[in-house]
Amino acid sequence: MDSADLNALWLTLKLASIVTALLLLIGTPIAWWLARTQSAWKGAVGAIVALPLVLPPTVLGFYLLLAMGPHGPLGRFTEWLGIGLLPFTFPGLVIASVFYSLPFVVQPIQNAFEAIGERPLEVAATLRASPWDTFWSVAVPLARPGFLSGAILGFAHTVGEFGIVLMIGGNIPDKTRVVSVLIYDHVEAMEYPQAHWLSGGMVIFSFVVLLALYTFNPARRREG
């Protein structure tokens, strides 16, 4: 492994950590709302959150590129803010990844919230807990397995994404060249030994992540 490979690894971990933290922040209120609401919008919002599951990354990447470019709404907004354009920058990658990995974080948390049911929340209310207090002292602890699954899946999915980071990132060393893009680069340049090292590492990493997920299986924890 040379320094380019190590830089790409570091960049990938940095990207996945930031994206996971942001997704827990953004995803939790969305998941809570989706789990509790009676609104007619529930179906539409749920469908939008799930879109990245079914859309090819190239579609999402292309639209994000258009949106973030100088003629797109997001691009105009960031230029108006004075922070310039997002494509081909690390913050641009972060935003694209947040979109792409959103369902992987929202859905497990939403399922966990739904599994709690009405009763513990009603009990908390009769004990005069405020909704805010109920959320933090009752809902979040009970939904912990969902948070764990969401965080692990969001992290792993961000590490594994490829099509979008290539499209939004522009393959710039130390800035947007993450491991998945570097592997592709090695393969295309016929540098198969380097590709093997990194690919093998990805396989082991993915296995360990999934092993952790299934070992801390939410269902089993709740029984115990």
Next chain:
Amino acid sequence: MKRLGYLLLALFALPSADAGEVQVAVAANFTGPMQVLATLFERDSGHQLKLSYGATGKFYAQIKNGAPFEVLLAADDQTPARLLAEGSGVAGSNFIYAIGKLVLWSSDPQRVDGSGEILKKDGFRHVAIANPKTAPYGRAAIETMSKMGVAERLAPRLVQGENIAQTHQFIATGAAELGFVAYSQVIKNGRIGAGSGWLIPPHFYSPIRQEALLLARGKNNAAASELLAYLKSAKAQAVIESFGYALP
């Protein structure tokens, strides 16, 4: 089982049948001309072409691992040479079907001047190129910038497309203000269509010789050989030239 039978039948029938089928791997920069050529060839010969477009390096990996391509239209001459040396091509079948031309292009009609002076100035954030490690047009772009003495200055602004098609996308969407693409991608009626561009004189970069190769899998497919012969015909060459390529 029945389906397998049909498949075998088709495989045996192919070489001798009148209406054959050819699986062709086509370099991304040749997408436009190939669509025209395929229509003409299919009409004239009655054969069917199955076309895949992509990066030449990717095709190499796929061919080495059993992809069913019978003809390769590469973006360079090194990949065909390598396939030949490794026994994946038919000896003597390779030839230059087109010589690529490089342009500096922007989707903004005002941006690029007729001699590339813009590269020595400021006022843009990103220059898009194809990955120079894998794409000959990316390599030519680097050579051009070196020759102009701006390579080091521009290095921090370079963004790379996976292949020349993605590079074009970066520029067309305006995400990158300008960049190096194939002339064939922006040509319209013999000149640069939309935006602004500089057709880079050939002495700025080593020639992009694009070679065609009959692959080992297509050895006994008469339609594959016919396609290669067709690419050398005057009719096909006129089409290739009209898309902004030179001929050997």
